[in-house]
Amino acid sequence: MSFLIDSSIMITSQILFFGFGWLFFMRQLFKDYEVRQYVVQVIFSVTFAFSCTMFELIIFEILGVLNSSSRYFHWKMNLCVILLILVFMVPFYIGYFIVSNIRLLHKQRLLFSCLLWLTFMYFFWKLGDPFPILSPKHGILSIEQLISRVGVIGVTLMALLSGFGAVNCPYTYLSYFLRNVTDTDIVALERRLLQTMDMIISKKKRMAMTRRTMFQKGEVHNKPSGFWGMIKSVTTSAPGSENLTLIQQEVDALEELSRQLFLETADLYATKERIEYSKTFKGKYFNFLGYFFSIYCVWKIFMATINIVFDRVGKTDPVTRGIEITVNYLGIQFDVKFWSQHISFILVGIIIVTSIRGLLITLTKFFYAISSSKSSNVIVLLLAQIMGMYFVSSVLLIRMSMPLEYRTIVTEVLGELQFNFYHRWFDVIFLNWKKHERLYCGPVQKKTKDL
Amino acid sequence: MASLDRVKVLVLGDSGVGKSSLVHLLCQNQVLGNPSWTVGCSVDVRVHDYKEGTPEEKTYYIEFWDVGGSVGSASSVKSTRAVFYNSVNGIILVHDLTNKKSSQNLYRWSLEALNRDLVPTGVLVTNGDYDREQFADNQIPLLVIGTKLDQIHETKRHEVLTRTAFLAEDFNAEEINLDCTNPRYLAAGSSNAVKLSRFFDKVIEKRYFLRDGNQIPGFPDRKRFAGGTLKSLHYD
Numbered sequence: 001m002s003f004l005i006d007s008s009i010m011i012t013s014q015i016l017f018f019g020f021g022w023l024f025f026m027r028q029l030f031k032d033y034e035v036r037q038y039v040v041q042v043i044f045s046v047t048f049a050f051s052c053t054m055f056e057l058i059i060f061e062i063l064g065v066l067n068s069s070s071r072y073f074h075w076k077m078n079l080c081v082i083l084l085i086l087v088f089m090v091p092f093y094i095g096y097f098i099v100s101n102i103r104l105l106h107k108q109r110l111l112f113s114c115l116l117w118l119t120f121m122y123f124f125w126k127l128g129d130p131f132p133i134l135s136p137k138h139g140i141l142s143i144e145q146l147i148s149r150v151g152v153i154g155v156t157l158m159a160l161l162s163g164f165g166a167v168n169c170p171y172t173y174l175s176y177f178l179r180n181v182t183d184t185d186i187v188a189l190e191r192r193l194l195q196t197m198d199m200i201i202s203k204k205k206r207m208a209m210t211r212r213t214m215f216q217k218g219e220v221h222n223k224p225s226g227f228w229g230m231i232k233s234v235t236t237s238a239p240g241s242e243n244l245t246l247i248q249q250e251v252d253a254l255e256e257l258s259r260q261l262f263l264e265t266a267d268l269y270a271t272k273e274r275i276e277y278s279k280t281f282k283g284k285y286f287n288f289l290g291y292f293f294s295i296y297c298v299w300k301i302f303m304a305t306i307n308i309v310f311d312r313v314g315k316t317d318p319v320t321r322g323i324e325i326t327v328n329y330l331g332i333q334f335d336v337k338f339w340s341q342h343i344s345f346i347l348v349g350i351i352i353v354t355s356i357r358g359l360l361i362t363l364t365k366f367f368y369a370i371s372s373s374k375s376s377n378v379i380v381l382l383l384a385q386i387m388g389m390y391f392v393s394s395v396l397l398i399r400m401s402m403p404l405e406y407r408t409i410v411t412e413v414l415g416e417l418q419f420n421f422y423h424r425w426f427d428v429i430f431l432n433w434k435k436h437e438r439l440y441c442g443p444v445q446k447k448t449k450d451l
Numbered sequence: 452m453a454s455l456d457r458v459k460v461l462v463l464g465d466s467g468v469g470k471s472s473l474v475h476l477l478c479q480n481q482v483l484g485n486p487s488w489t490v491g492c493s494v495d496v497r498v499h500d501y502k503e504g505t506p507e508e509k510t511y512y513i514e515f516w517d518v519g520g521s522v523g524s525a526s527s528v529k530s531t532r533a534v535f536y537n538s539v540n541g542i543i544l545v546h547d548l549t550n551k552k553s554s555q556n557l558y559r560w561s562l563e564a565l566n567r568d569l570v571p572t573g574v575l576v577t578n579g580d581y582d583r584e585q586f587a588d589n590q591i592p593l594l595v596i597g598t599k600l601d602q603i604h605e606t607k608r609h610e611v612l613t614r615t616a617f618l619a620e621d622f623n624a625e626e627i628n629l630d631c632t633n634p635r636y637l638a639a640g641s642s643n644a645v646k647l648s649r650f651f652d653k654v655i656e657k658r659y660f661l662r663d664g665n666q667i668p669g670f671p672d673r674k675r676f677a678g679g680t681l682k683s684l685h686y687d
Binding site for chain 1: 525
């Protein structure tokens, strides 16, 4: 009986999450596009719903809500469904939509998307080889195998995102990095842009006039097509069409220049807006926060280095450590069990909420930046895949923040994964990314300073 | 050759509707083989005979400024785009017949382009929402073109065409529906070609002939207000 009640609670919450994912998709992601294929929206919302359910189950674990056997059952079921989606459905649909965009392969869409999916599975499997993640006890298609690989990808993503956030955050918030842009700079650049456009126009006018006179004289400028066309164009060519190809080359170069100028001008406008924003109250507040974040990021880098150098993975979670410190050193006595439950609930809750929110915001920004009307479906599915993997690995890593008694269910469900490995892997990727990003972003910033 | 007069026509619309293909078709009478995204603005030129077949025939250059991007772009991109909207003589609004959002976004596109041009003359725009009055007052000729007609199934065609007719009416403009990969839609003598030619003539007229306020006889006057005098712009 209690199992039925628990299940109904879980299902209601899942429907709520599904609705939230649906709304987010409609209002935020696909604001400017028309939803042609509802499959995409459904998949996205379903991935979101099941990911959130996992977090919900962790919270229930801490709070002791629901029957423990029904919790276990739901965990298993949830995990199976998510893995099914992440490993089978989403990659298949990504392949399907990519193939649909290519005109040539349109006829045999299904065939090619199956091929793509098989390639994906092959590489996915190969991923597990260099890592110490399986013990020989388990069979081929067990949950542990799949989860371990998903975990590796997800943890890499998390580390990359954190690393990127850690470096980008001071850059975005601190006004120290802003170049000084004046209105005269912008006006000068715009003038150059318009001059380039005028030059392109005058050349195109010549081309149009040449074509018209050629047409009126009866010569037709055809692009050489086919074998004989190419041979003919080598031996004979009308003077008019030679002229045209020369001018066309000049025009191509000028058009490339105009694109560059356009992008530079847009960049200058963006910098100017940031400068104005930094002068406002809100801007100053974020600037102040930026200093704190930079210090936090530096501390994180430091800790990651220490963890790797001294081969240390934190054994106890912050909550128990904090309580130990207060009890032992500060001499404050209180009910350990009661407080540890509530504090860990709050801590884990905060971690979950901020990571969900942060991820959704990053995904939205990413989506706006790179999608177009053709590729929007593929990109949304990719984002759903990233989101699912990210959440699965958050569950793996969150385990470290929970006191021992709550870790049991995660350990039980996920089997004998080497959790420490994931933490170490996170630190390694995080550090490497920071190193590379310093190298990469340094010259880019210098180049823009020279403008 | 550069001594011919010229007019500037903007080509606006969401990304992916087929503006570049359209402009290529109009200027080079050929189908664009490999369309790619337009970054910034791409320009092309067409030579047009104003009042073809009459004694007052004169040749003009028509410049098509195909501005890339979407209505939801960052404001820095919008500010950069605004530099292309100077001294515009005509606007072609392009939308995709298979995508309703692109038709709805045309209102925002036209406001973006028209506001830019009207601001120096002191006309204030209140809240950025589309207002039919504004388009009635508008002096710049508009043309609405719907693309990808071949992808609309026969059964749905009537419904789609009714919708686009309303759209064109809102803008006080003519409309043409075609497929940019098929030159026969703009073949000489077809009704589309006639509409196009009439649009270009109107643009040239507005630029070069209507300064003294006289109306050229013989042109059908669909929804113009008080045809004789130039309507003064209202200040809100």
